[in-house]
Every structure is written in C-alpha cells, then in structure tokens.
Amino acid sequence: MCRNMSIVILWKSKVLILILVLTSFAVQLLIALLVLRDLRLPQSGCGGLGYVQPIPVPEARAREALAGKSPTNRELQSFASKSLSSHASQLLDRASDASRPLQVPASDARRTRLYEDLSREPQRAAPTYKGSKLAALFEHPLYNLPGPTLSTDDKLLTVNMRERFRPKSSDDEDWVSMEELEYVLLAGDSPADTYPNWMKFHMGINRYELYSRHNPHIETLLQELGTMKIVRVAQKHGGTQLKLVMTLENYGKVLFKPMKQTREQETSGDLFYFSDFERHTAEIAAFHLDRILDFRRIPPVAGRLVNMVKEIREITSDRKLEKTFFISPAKNVCFYGDCSYYCSMEHALCGKPNALEGSMAAYLPDIKLSKRLTWRNPWRRSYHERKKAKWEINPDYCAHVKKTPPYDKGTRLLEVIDMTILDFLMGNMDRHHYETFQKFENETFLIHLDNGRGFGRHSYDELSILAPLQQCCRIKRSTYSRLQLLATERYRLSDVMRESLSRDRMDPILIEPHLLALDRRLQIVLKTTQDCIERLGVGSVVEDDLGDHVGETKPCQKRGCGAKQTDAQLAQRSVKLSRFPTTYLSPRDRPGGKVTPYLTEQFTARE
Ligand SMILES: Nc1ncnc2c1ncn2[C@@H]1O[C@H](COP(=O)(O)OP(=O)(O)OP(=O)(O)O)[C@@H](O)[C@H]1O
Numbered sequence: 184m185c186r187n188m189s190i191v192i193l194w195k196s197k198v199l200i201l202i203l204v205l206t207s208f209a210v211q212l213l214i215a216l217l218v219l220r221d222l223r224l225p226q227s228g229c230g231g232l233g234y235v236q237p238i239p240v241p242e243a244r245a246r247e248a249l250a251g252k253s254p255t256n257r258e259l260q261s262f263a264s265k266s267l268s269s270h271a272s273q274l275l276d277r278a279s280d281a282s283r284p285l286q287v288p289a290s291d292a293r294r295t296r297l298y299e300d301l302s303r304e305p306q307r308a309a310p311t312y313k314g315s316k317l318a319a320l321f322e323h324p325l326y327n328l329p330g331p332t333l334s335t336d337d338k339l340l341t342v343n344m345r346e347r348f349r350p351k352s353s354d355d356e357d358w359v360s361m362e363e364l365e366y367v368l369l370a371g372d373s374p375a376d377t378y379p380n381w382m383k384f385h386m387g388i389n390r391y392e393l394y395s396r397h398n399p400h401i402e403t404l405l406q407e408l409g410t411m412k413i414v415r416v417a418q419k420h421g422g423t424q425l426k427l428v429m430t431l432e433n434y435g436k437v438l439f440k441p442m443k444q445t446r447e448q449e450t451s452g453d454l455f456y457f458s459d460f461e462r463h464t465a466e467i468a469a470f471h472l473d474r475i476l477d478f479r480r481i482p483p484v485a486g487r488l489v490n491m492v493k494e495i496r497e498i499t500s501d502r503k504l505e506k507t508f509f510i511s512p513a514k515n516v517c518f519y520g521d522c523s524y525y526c527s528m529e530h531a532l533c534g535k536p537n538a539l540e541g542s543m544a545a546y547l548p549d550i551k552l553s554k555r556l557t558w559r560n561p562w563r564r565s566y567h568e569r570k571k572a573k574w575e576i577n578p579d580y581c582a583h584v585k586k587t588p589p590y591d592k593g594t595r596l597l598e599v600i601d602m603t604i605l606d607f608l609m610g611n612m613d614r615h616h617y618e619t620f621q622k623f624e625n626e627t628f629l630i631h632l633d634n635g636r637g638f639g640r641h642s643y644d645e646l647s648i649l650a651p652l653q654q655c656c657r658i659k660r661s662t663y664s665r666l667q668l669l670a671t672e673r674y675r676l677s678d679v680m681r682e683s684l685s686r687d688r689m690d691p692i693l694i695e696p697h698l699l700a701l702d703r704r705l706q707i708v709l710k711t712t713q714d715c716i717e718r719l720g721v722g723s724v725v726e727d728d729l730g731d732h733v734g735e736t737k738p739c740q741k742r743g744c745g746a747k748q749t750d751a752q753l754a755q756r757s758v759k760l761s762r763f764p765t766t767y768l769s770p771r772d773r774p775g776g777k778v779t780p781y782l783t784e785q786f787t788a789r790e
C-alpha cells in the first residue's frame with residue numbers, strides 16, 4: 184500500500200515538473216515573439232503604431248535622464264533650477280538633431296556633463312559633418328566673393344613709410360604726425376612688420392569695410408584687447424553713460440564699457456529704450472553678429488576682467504574719476520564716475536572684490552586723421568514717452584526718404600536696411616545716429632557704433648525696428664542670400680554665434696535664450712522680405728549687388744561685385760538659396776561725387 188502511494192507521488196511530481204518546463208518554454212517563446220514584433224514595426228510602416236518613429240536611443244536616454252532615472256541625472260537634478268531644465272530641453276532637441284556638432288561652451292559644466300553622457304552612447308547617430316560651423320560659414324562662397332580693387336581714394340589712410348615712431352609720451356599728438364595727417368610708423372626696417380595690430384586695423388579700413396574677411400590681425404587684436412597691459416585710463420566724455428578710454432602698452436586706444444547687468448537679467452518691458460542700461464555683452468555680441476552677417480562695420484570688441492584698483496584707479500590721471508572710488512559695505516571696490524546718466528552712488532559699479540568685467544572696443548582712427556560724419560537715422564525714435572516719430576505715423580514715409588538726399592542715390596538706403604536687420608536681430612531700438620567716414624563721401628558703408636542697448640529682451644521681438652524694411656521693401660541680394668544661408672541647419676545663426684562668442688575670454692557672452700531669439704528673428708526678417716517680394720516682385724525688392732555672372736572682366740567699382748561663380752558654387756554645395764534673374768537689374772545711380780546731406784543740420788563733422 185505504502186509502496187503504491189510513493190509511486191503515485193513520484194509520477195505526480197514528474198508531471199508537475201513537465202508542466203512547469205512547458206509553461207516556462209511557452210512564456211519565453213511569447214516574449215521572443217513580442218520583441219521580434221517590436222523590432223519589425225518601425226520598418227513595416229503600417230498599422231497604427233507603425234507610423235510612430237522610435238525615439239532614437241540618445242533621445243530616449245535624454246528623456247530618461249530628465250525623468251531622473253539614471254544616477255548621473257539624479258545628481259544633475261539635485262542642482263536643477265528652472266534654467267537648467269530649459270537647457271536640458273534644448274539638449275533634448277539637440278540630441279535628436281544629428282547634424283549638430285558636439286560643441287560645448289566650456290563654462291557650462293552641467294550642460295557639458297549631460298552632453299558627455301549622451302555622446303558616450305554607442306548607438307548615437309553620426310553627425311552629417313564634423314568640425315566647426317563657423318569655419319564652414321566663412322568658407323562658403325558667399326563669404327569669399329572677390330572684393331573690389333582698391334584705389335588710393337578707397338583707402339582711409341595713407342601711410343608714410345619713411346617716418347619713424349618716437350614715442351615721447353602716450354599723448355595722441357606724439358604718435359600722429361599732425362601736419363601731414365599720416366601715421367608715424369614704429370621704428371624698424373620693414374615697417375609693415377612692426378606696426379602694432381591696432382594700426383594694421385586702421386590701415387585696412389576702406390570705402391567698403393572696417394576690416395577684410397579672413398584678416399588675421401583682427402584675431403590678434405581681439406587677443407590684445409583682452410590681455411594687453413593697460414597703461415592709461417580716462418573717462419570718455421560725451422554720450423550718456425559712464426565709459427572709459429584706455430590706452431594699451433602698444434599705444435592702442437580702447438573704449439571700455441563696464442558691466443552693469445548680469446547676463447540673466449532681461450530688460451523689463453516697462454522700461455523705455457532710452458532709459459535702458461547699456462550692456463557690455465551687447466557690445467561684444469554685436470561685433471560677432473556683424474561679422475557673421477559679413478557686414479564688418481563694427482570695430483573689434485572683446486570682453487575683459489579688469490582690476491579696478493591696479494588697472495583703473497592707480498593709473499588714472501582723471502581726478503574726477505578717482506574721487507568717485509569707494510569701498511562698499513560688502514567690501515567691494517566701487518566707483519561711479521562723472522556722466523549725465525547713472526553716474527551716482529546709487530548706480531555705482533562694484534567689482535568682486537575688485538575685478539570688474541567690461542567690453543573693450545578697438546578705437547577707430549583719431550578724428551584728426553579721418554573725420555567722420557554723424558547722420559541722423561531717418562527711422563530714429565522720438566526719445567519721448569508720448570511722442571511718435573514721423574515714420575510711425577506716415578505709412579508712406581519711405582517714399583519721402585527715397586526722395587531726400589543722400590537716400591535718393593547710390594546704396595545709402597540699402598545700407599540703412601542692413602543696419603535695420605542687424606538691429607532687429609539684436610533688439611536694438613537705440614539707433615538714433617550712425618556715422619560714416621567723410622573721405623568716402625556718400626558712397627560707403629555705415630559704421631555701427633554704440634550697440635550697448637541690444638540683447639535686452641530675448642522673449643520679445645520688437646517688430647517696429649524692422650520698419651525700414653517693411654516700409655521700403657528693399658534689400659541687397661548679398662544680405663538676403665546670407666540671411667537665407669544662416670537660416671539653414673548647416674549654418675544656423677544661433678550655432679555660429681555661439682561658436683564665435685565662445686572664443687571670447689568672458690564666454691558665455693549671451694545666455695541661450697538670446698541665441699535662440701536670433702533664429703526666431705531671422706525667420707521674421709526672411710518672412711518680411713518674402714512678403715515684399717510676393718507683393719512687389721523680386722525685381723523691385725532685391726537689389727542685385729552681387730553683379731553679373733560668368734564673363735565679367737571689368738575691375739570692380741562697387742561693393743561686392745565680381746561674384747561670378749556664386750550661384751554655381753551654391754548649387755554645388757546644394758544649399759537652397761533663392762536665385763534671382765539677372766535681367767531685372769535696375770540701373771543704379773553712380774556716386775554723385777559730393778556729400779549731399781539729408782538736411783544740412785542732419786550731419787555734423789565729429790570734431
Ligand atoms: N570704437 C570707437 N572708436 C572711436 N570712437 C568711438 C568708438 N565707439 C564710440 N565712439 C565714439 O564715442 C561716442 C560715444 O560712444 P557711445 O555712443 O557708444 O556712447 P553712449 O554713452 O552710448 O552714447 P549715447 O548716449 O549718445 O548713445 C560715439 O558717438 C562715437 O563717436
């Protein structure tokens with residue numbers, strides 16, 4: 184009986200084991216089939232789920248990271264602030280964007296961290312290209328158009344090769360030969376090699392540009408602005424806010440604008456443009472933006488951390504300035520200077536404890552050497568909280584401007600439109616005047632000085648800045664083409680700006696929302712231009728300053744001509760740029776030869 188019982192139990196347990204084995208086998212088979220189905224779905228492209236693209240692994244990881252699933256990102260989250268989360272969501276966008284280079288501003292360690300995590304992912308999609316977007320931009324044919332041949336009349340300064348430099352003191356008069364209005368050179372056998380960089384910059388200024396593309400001296404000059412010993416400091420009078428004129432040890436002069444706001448502070452919408460602070464970062468960023476737009480109409484500007492005691496107070500001979508120095512309750516060195524706005528104890532500029540950040544702008548040649556004309560901007564604002572300017576009331580304002588010298592001839596109106604685009608991109612409403620070099624009369628570019636009120640608001644686009652483009656519906660073809668290029672992924676404006684600014688010692692210069700606002704505003708400029716073209720036709724909107732195509736042999740007389748190979752090269756690089764028929768070219772007025780002021784009181788020579 185007992186034996187029978189044990190045989191039954193043995194059989195029962197054997198059957199149980201068999202059932203268990205079979206069940207586990209069936210479960211495994213089911214799992215395998217499900218996995219197989221998941222893998223096939225995206226390729227099949229059919230069925231409800233089939234249309235949903237799988238999240239690429241890096242992006243999935245980024246999402247996981249944001250959800251705080253990995254230990255690394257929990258660690259990141261513990262630092263998390265609102266701005267980090269917006270950074271992170273931008274990163275998320277970038278992670279799915281295969282064509283972006285892996286460039287990380289060194290200063291943002293947290294961002295770098297997350298980026299490193301993503302870049303370690305083995306299945307990360309390979310970028311469609313490697314290297315620098317900025318370098319690629321500057322190699323593009325649109326940035327390599329042969330320039331005009333320069334005659335003596337096209338150069339701002341003539342240099343007396345025989346004279347030698349004998350610095351007695353660092354006063355302007357000692358390094359400028361007054362009678363001949365020429366530069367006196369540094370001692371040396373081969374003068375060109377011995378010029379300081381600021382002098383090379385001055386000597387390169389011509390009718391068409393402040394400096395040439397690919398000019399190696401500009402990079403060196405920027406380095407010097409950021410590092411070279413400061414030997415002399417004084418206040419710069421004129422203008423509204425405090426700024427200093429500094430002299431470097433190679434006698435180069437610099438306009439220093441001190442930091443007044445942190446990078447994160449966004450200008451309040453309740454503040455009028457004329458009460459806004461000037462931002463040193465805007466001066467730096469404006470130089471980079473102007474160069475990226477290929478205008479080259481802003482003198483080089485670099486960021487610098489200045490020792491307020493050793494590099495300002497101890498070396499200044501300006502007693503008024505020296506007297507305004509004090510030590511704050513927080514034991515920081517402060518000063519407020521002497522000017523018409525914000526020069527008071529309440530608006531003092533304080534260091535940490537004595538280091539003060541600021542922008543260093545290379546000076547233009549002394550006005551004794553090259554006079555400048557200051558012109559009122561026809562689209563200037565009223566600078567009054569209740570008054571409106573004429574252009575705001577009269578919808579036909581541009582027709583009036585077009586009839587008024589110097590806007591009735593040559594390229595002056597188009598130059599104003601270029602300036603408008605620069606200002607709209609950076610949100611600068613403070614362009615009341617612009618300057619030109621007197622020597623070049625009316626046929627020249629506009630110098631874009633004083634950009635400190637740009638980059639104030641990143642969350643708002645001030646459309647009224649675009650009024651000249653909207654009202655006149657005119658743009659240079661070279662400008663329009665470059666704007667289109669900067670709107671493509673390969674040369675995206677925010678990316679090339681980020682990269683260009685990353686070379687500055689004070690990087691990051693602009694916080695991310697300001698960079699992204701550039702892309703948004705660029706779309707608005709393009710849309711405004713396209714609306715004009717739809718309404719009026721390409722021929723009356725786009726001025727073909729790129730010249731004829733193949734076959735042009737005459738020496739260039741005008742800015743930007745000689746661009747024969749452009750369209751062919753553009754096609755080669757498969758960049759979608761609008762092509763314009765060359766037959767619509769309107770006959771352009773040639774320079775009249777004489778300066779024709781807008782209204783006599785509207786320009787004054789800078790003395
Ligand atoms: N890089 C430069 N080289 C030579 N002169 C310059 C330079 N930058 C500015 N200036 C001169 O200094 C003057 C004042 O500079 P800027 O306009 O930047 O100061 P500001 O205080 O903002 O003036 P405002 O209050 O009138 O706007 C300018 O009108 C210009 O003539």
Ligand SMILES: [Mn+2]
Binds near residue numbers: 613635
């Ligand atoms: Mn100003």
